[in-house]
Amino acid sequence: MAEHLVKFDNAAEPVRVPTGTLLSEAARLAGVDINQPCGGQGRCGRCAVQVLEGKVRQRSTLRLSQEDKDAGYVLGCQSVVEGDVSVYVPPQDKIERRLTTDLTVAEVQVPESYLYKRDQTIQRYHLEMSPPSMDDQTDDYSRVKTALRQKADIDDIVISLPVIQKMGRVLRSSDWKVTAVIDRGYSQEDHQQVRLVEILPGHVTENDPLWGIAVDIGTTTVTLWLVDLITGEVKVQVSEYNGQIVRGEDVISRIVYASKGNGAEELRQLVIDTINSLLEAACNRMSRRLKAQNLSIDPNDVMKATIGGNSTMIHLLLGIDASSIRLTPFVTAVNNIPLLKGRDLGININPEGTVDCLPGVASYVGADITAGVLSSGMDDTEKVTLFMDVGTNGEIVLGSHEWLVTCACSAGPAFEGAGVEDGMRATKGAIEEVWINAEDLEPTIRVIGDTKPVGICGSGLLSLLAEMFMTGVVDKAGHLNTSANSKRIREGMHGLEYVVSWASDSGNDRDIVITHVDIDNLIRAKGAIFAGYSVLSDSVGVPLELVEQMLVGGSFGKYINVEKAIEIGLLPDLPWDRFQFLGNTSVRGAYMALLDRQARQRITDIASRMTYIELSADNSFYEAFMSALFLPHTDMTLFPSVAESIQKK
């Protein structure tokens, strides 16, 4: 096959690729990073590059303006090399790698009842053995087993080859005084065996920390908590964007990317890198704090990791083909992952350390939700509870200690600021709240970081939509009111739009707008979520007004304004005191499962108790969705408080 030279302006060397190679693939080979938030589906237009010399065959030009096309811009993921080309790569949006500041650290109380000796699966034992002699030629491993039987009443233990390999050296170097780290497993029913995780020279004091991590792999953000398993305290919290984000912003884009060439392995490595970098950062931070006591912690000291995340994230993490998640009938390869070890995944905790990936329920109700239900406590209360985790997908659980039903609705990433003209993530420069003056329709905005705005994040969009509706900038159907007397409502490049900030006031010298397409997207997103919990409530015959607790998880939930969320019909019209915003419930659930074997077993129970309702197979969902494509809803009796405040105005 013919080969061609592809030269990127920002690469040291041109690369040689065969006919038919995608420009995005050529870039990868050249070591040039091109963002592909849609995973290479040609939907987002963010991988556009300029062809300076030569020609490429373009499969699609979606999202390129005529102006772009005239200037030679093509989509990297949709353009095929058929001859030598020279390419200019515009500056890529940098995905900032931020560690959480103290502002985003969650308040965590160690569960009052936590007792290390009783609850923790990882246990440490001091063993002291008499050395072998001509009168006692017992082999090393039998000697350790006898000591464990005497000290810890452990009859039968599982050990892997690397631990056997190091055992003799450790025993002899420490004069037959060692610390054995064992994992006794969380479940008797699953016949989990007691496992010798590590054998360390010498004895530690009872209070020396024993380390574990709780991890939530979000599609956008990975969060890691470093936990002292003896006291149960969360010592460090760190989070960072999921390294996969450059290869797709939502789960579908990731699955598509994974299905091509070496994509799955690339994505696996990206998230492993993220976890390892967080782990190292957490250990470094902890070591600085321990320095005064002449102590330190290394990733290798971490004996256990408990991991939550949606089903796609868990599949990609484990190198399991996720394509069936995306294709009808939407099944996962596996919901209950067996216990693994650090070395199985390539994460840098102790190679023999236990990795417990929490169980999911379905393709779109994953371990993040089962962990979330645990941490919300809804599986253990008599109160009828509605639990919601709003991100790209809205996962919803309705139930109590007696029953649990769940569904997932594809809300789209609008509330995460994606797929919206001036949408952005909730970082510095994002408009996070908007108030519109009902008289002159002029907005007042609050910007993250107290700086000039450059875009609008999820909570800002929600707030903006509610204000536009309550002040008549848009009507019930979301149509912009062109007859209103405001120059902010205007015909823009992509049709009607409302200007939230003029270029002169913005941080990027551009008007920041919300277009009629954006408004449509937001209404469809909130409509999907409303339809989701309506279907659940219908399916069990429990009307929404009987919901006694409304729990909202997810980082988006933390910044939500209840009043405005009800005004647009995203949240049900319940008294405000029934709402609670729980933050990252997935990592919190993973933390509880990391600490306490009963809590871990509860997650398995939750997963098996949850009845999953597949909305795409449910006709009533489509009806409910169509009725919800209004602000707040076709049927205003469902939102009496909103009806009342409109009437007041």
Next chain:
Amino acid sequence: MAEHLVKFDNAAEPVRVPTGTLLSEAARLAGVDINQPCGGQGRCGRCAVQVLEGKVRQRSTLRLSQEDKDAGYVLGCQSVVEGDVSVYVPPQDKIERRLTTDLTVAEVQVPESYLYKRDQTIQRYHLEMSPPSMDDQTDDYSRVKTALRQKADIDDIVISLPVIQKMGRVLRSSDWKVTAVIDRGYSQEDHQQVRLVEILPGHVTENDPLWGIAVDIGTTTVTLWLVDLITGEVKVQVSEYNGQIVRGEDVISRIVYASKGNGAEELRQLVIDTINSLLEAACNRMSRRLKAQNLSIDPNDVMKATIGGNSTMIHLLLGIDASSIRLTPFVTAVNNIPLLKGRDLGININPEGTVDCLPGVASYVGADITAGVLSSGMDDTEKVTLFMDVGTNGEIVLGSHEWLVTCACSAGPAFEGAGVEDGMRATKGAIEEVWINAEDLEPTIRVIGDTKPVGICGSGLLSLLAEMFMTGVVDKAGHLNTSANSKRIREGMHGLEYVVSWASDSGNDRDIVITHVDIDNLIRAKGAIFAGYSVLSDSVGVPLELVEQMLVGGSFGKYINVEKAIEIGLLPDLPWDRFQFLGNTSVRGAYMALLDRQARQRITDIASRMTYIELSADNSFYEAFMSALFLPHTDMTLFPSVAESIQKK
């Protein structure tokens, strides 16, 4: 540190090494092979090389003659580089890599009672599942588990990540008709779990073979049998020198070599390479036979390996530090190895295939002996049985179905033809039997391969010693009779010797001799073995004449002449019909354990039932050894048949 250039005449490029590097190490770096049969201890003299230019510092010159020294010969393993040197490497003895011919293939009967479904741990099940649908969104793994529950009554199964990773692809590519290969474990007591080893597309017919291998890792030779687990038949037998042999001929030399630098990893890789090459050869041979049926077999099709070998071989295979085996109080790191997988070791059977390393008893009574006891059947008979495996070490077991005692005596490698002036292995050109004319003391010899002799192998040495004794060439103490009228008894380079073949009759134009040192070595070797079984017999109060069966294992045993072995006092003086020569009992035991879970469990029972007697801590051994340093023994009443035939002459 200063660096120097070392130039080997047979290497393409000189190597640069720091001051203090051994010549043998420099050779390894230069890719030049220098045999080190003693493992680099400076004992064997076989790594001698000639320094042509420059100088080295010599730690030892043992085994170098003055002539050698004058010519610049030095020991590679004992000479330290301290400046630039140029080295000539004499041609190295080639270790021939032979596969067994049909002559050395053992007769194997499939145990009559063998029933695949009942006895075999590896089982195959045809599963047929309904594909997922919107009405049944069960995940793939749960679907497989349900099918296994229905089809095979398996409630709980262990699975590893690589099998989960491939499962979805296999299920979909084969339209949900698959063959599951499971290992149900051999022991209920050890809580071994049922494991999903492999999932294969489609269904095979009931009679299609399912493959396993039985392996014996001998210090000298590795033997591998390819077995059809359905019928139990041994389809192919192959063997080859253990690749480690160039790094030490006996276990002690290997342990010494392993303790230096990267030695352990090098030895591990060498034996893994040997196993993989045997596996490939066996599969190729089988594939040629299957060709007519349009079938073939690949190493990856092998689902289980059962491995026997002495404790040192097993430690080195598994990368476990073996140094405690060599040092007082002589303990192993581990006797009972947990079940492993192909991937854990790096052997090329199915990566998920079970690897079962059989249990040993002590440093010098390993899995080769427990497997040998099983295959000899002595653990299951009422007859008092003496079992012996004579190689470099003599391992001895005495007992019956009621009791078993065992010991190991370091016989030295004399009976393997090593450490003897003209000793060699039992290959072409080796004198394998000798008759001496009592009148003129002229020998008649039989040579392997019917060619001119180049040396004497173990059975030849045994035969020669017996004939020399019975004809008076040597006396009871092993001293050569200088007053005898034969020019074959003469003063040689190393003292008195007997010429077995004149240079004119030999294949290497050299006189082939046995020296008084060789005779001493042989007497010490047979004395150690005699003392070994005497101590066992004393320890349990069962006189040797009550031994009802005398079973001899090991390849040496196959060629032994009972009469002559009794004449020199190697074997006890029992009626000849009590002797049986069993060949390689280790691979035979491994084969039985591979087939039958009850047999496998019996090996564990044998290992735990065997009482090990440490001879080096036993004063009576030393006494027994001293009394046995005569032909056949100080106390002739122990060898009445020999006394009688001497009297006759």
